[in-house]
Amino acid sequence: MSSSNHSRRSFLNTTAAIAGGYWLGSTPTVRAASPNEKLNVACIGVGGRGAANVKGVSGENIVAMCDVDEKKAGEGFQQFNAARKFQDFRIMLDKLDKQIDAVVISTPDHAHFHPARQAMLMGKHVYCEKPLAHSAWEIRELTKLAKKMDIATQLGNQRHANAGMARTVEAVRSGMIGEIKEVYCAIGGSRGMPDMPTEFPPVPSHLNWDLWQGPVKERPYSPDYCPYNWRFWWDYGTGETGNWGCHILDIPFWALQLKYPNRVDLDVIPSAKEIDPQRTPKSMKTRLDFPAEKGHRALSLHWWHGSMADVFKKHNTTSFGNTLFIGEKGTIAAGFDGYKAKLDDGSKPEAPAQTIAKSPGFYKEWIDACKGGPRSTCDFVDYSGPLAESVILANAAYRSGGGFDWNANAFEASGNDRVEQYLVPQFRQGWKVDPV
Template structure:
C-alpha cells in the first residue's frame, strides 16, 4: 500500500527527505503525498533549448488536446483509468509509457520528470496535482483548478511557496480579442466600471438519475476513476463525461465555463477575492447541478478602481433585454460611467454605437501569446510566469466555486484570508469536503 508521508513544517525542514528516498518508501495502493527536498535536476531550466520530461494524467477527451499542446517536449508517460477513451493518444504516442494509476507513475518515474499535465474530472484534480507538486514538478491543470475552494487555495499557495511554474487551462486567455477588450477597459474607453454581467447559455444540468446498474467496462478502472469521491455504482451517464453535472464529481456549467468567461473581467479589472457572494436559481438538488443559476459577487475598491459588482448567469441575463442587446456571440457586458462594452471571446462592441463611431482605440500594449501551452513550457524552463499561473487563476477559480457554494447553501460574507463564510455554517461545510478512506489529506 502507498503510505502517506505527512510531516509538519518543522519536520519538513529538519528531515530534508529527498525525493528518491520518499518514492522508494512507497508501494502501489493508496494515495501518496511526498514531503521533502527534491534531488531532481530540472535540466531544461538550465537550458531553454533542452526539452522537458513531461507526464500526462488523463489523455482522453480534453486531455488529448493538452497532450498535443505539449508534444514538442519529451512525453515520458501517460496515465489514464479509461483504456478505451485514451486509446487514440495511446496509439498516436505508442512509444510513451502507459499507466492506469498515476500514483504508480509518480512512484516509478517521479524523479525523472520535470512537469506534469493533468486533465482529469474536477474531483480528481487535486490529489495528483498536490502529489506532483510535492515532488517539485511544474503543473498544467485543467479548469476549474480543483473541486473545492480549500483545494484550490492549497495548490495556489504551494506553487507560490515552492516557485513552481503553473498554468490553468483557460486557453482562451491567449486570444487576441481578449487582449483588445482588456486594453479598452484599462485605457478608460467606457470610464470607471462598476458592474459587469457575464453568462453562458444553454440549460445543461440535472441529468436523469440512473435506475439500472450496468457492469463496469473491462477497459475502465472505475474505483480509481472515483478516486476521493464517495462510492456509488458505475453508470455511463456520469462516466466518462456526464460527471460534470453531479456535485460529487463536477462543478456544473459554472465550473465548466466560469473560468473562461469570468477571465475577461478578472483580467480587465484586476479582480481577486470577493467579499460578499450570493446566488439564486431553481430548487437545489443535493446530487445534481442546476440548469440555470445567477450569482452575484461584490469586490471592494482598490487603488486602481472603485468597487465592482460582478454577475454570473447560467442562462440569459435580463439586462440584455432591458438594453436591447443580443447574447449571440457575446458573453460579457461591462457597464461604465461613459458607456458599455459588449464582448465575447472573438468580438467586441463599444456602446452606444453613435458615441463611439469615431473612437480611436488605444495602441496595443498586451503582447501576443506565443501559444498557451508554449507559455507554460517556457515558464518551466525559467522564463516569466505563464499568463494563467495559479497566482492569477487561483482567485478566479475560487470565485467560480464560491458561486456554486452560495447557490447550494445561501449567500455569505467571504473572508478570503481565513476561508470563512461568516455565520453561514452550511456554506462553510462546502469549502473543504471530506474524502473517502484511503484518500485523506
C-alpha cells in the first residue's frame, strides 16, 4: 500500500507559519544515561490521562510540558514550575533538542503518530498511550522506526504490570487446559455513536483548536468533540476498540505469544445503517485469525464490544473477567487481576509455579530501559506494535463492512477493496510525512 505522504520538510510547514520556520537535525541525540542519573523528560499532553503519565515519570526531571489546552493542562503546568511550557510539540522538540532524553505522549489517538515519529527520529526514547496510533499504517511506521533507531519504547498498557496478568499467562502456558483452540475477549457497555453536534460556539481562548486537530481535516470547533468525546469520532478516536482493545487483548497476546493475524473478519456483519462514517459504534463483533506459530496452534481470537454472557454459557464455565481461553481440556476465564480455570473432567487444576518475575513498575520498566536496562515489556518492536496493529485492524474490518486476508510482511490486505481507506491515513497539508 502506498501512503499519500510526502517529505519530512513538508511536515514542518505549519510550524513555519507559526514560528518563522525551522528544521530538525537528522542525527539522533540519544544518550545512554547511567542507572543513577535522572532522565530529562518532556511530556506532550498533560491533562486527563496525561496527568497520570506525568505522575508515573515524575521521579525523573520533567524539563518540558506541552499541551494545546492551557486550562486542561493547568494543574500539571503549575505543579512543575521549572519545566518549559509549550503549545506546539514541534517547537518544543526543536528548541530543547539537546536537553531532552525521553518523551511521554498522552494526546488523543489522532495526535499520537506525529510527535512519536518526530521524537524517535531525533533519537528520543518514547512512552506513548494506547492504541499507539490512529491507523494501522501509522502503527507499523512507528514499530519500524523504533527498531531502526534502537530506542526504549513503552505502550501505555499499564495493567501489563499486574501480578494477576502474569498468573494468567503462567496458567495458559502451563498446559493446564491443553492447547488453546479459541479465545474470546470483550469490553462491555454501549459507548459510541454520540449525538451529532448542533452548536458550534467560538473556540475557547484557552484552546488552540488548529493544533488540537493536528493532521486530520479541519472542522468547526464543538464541545462535542473536545475535551473528551473525541474518542467516539473516527477522525480523532478509535472507539472502545482503541480505548480497551490493547488492554484486554494484552492477556491473550502475552499468554500465547501472538504476533500478526493472517485474517481479520466479522463475527456479526453490521448493516449499512449501523456503519456510521463519522462515529464509532455502540457494539461490534470481530475476529482475528492467527496462523500456527511458536506458542500457539492456528486459532481464532474474537474481539467484541458487547457482552460475552452467551459465550460463557455455551461453554458452561465461570463468567469472570473479560477473556475466555477455550482449550482442549477446559477453559480459563481471565481478567486483569487473575483467572478462574475449569476442567472438562471436573477435577480441580493446580496452579503452576510462578515463573514470571514481578514488574518493578510499569513506568520504571521504561525508565530503566532508557538507562540501558532490559527492554520494557510493552516495547513497540517486540510486542506492542503487533498488538496495537491487530486491534486497529479489527476497526478497519468493521468500518469496511467485511473481512480481509492480511499479509503482515507486505502490509497488504486482499479480498476487500473497501478496506484500504481505513488502513492508510490522509494527512492534511503541512502534516504529510515520508514512510520509514
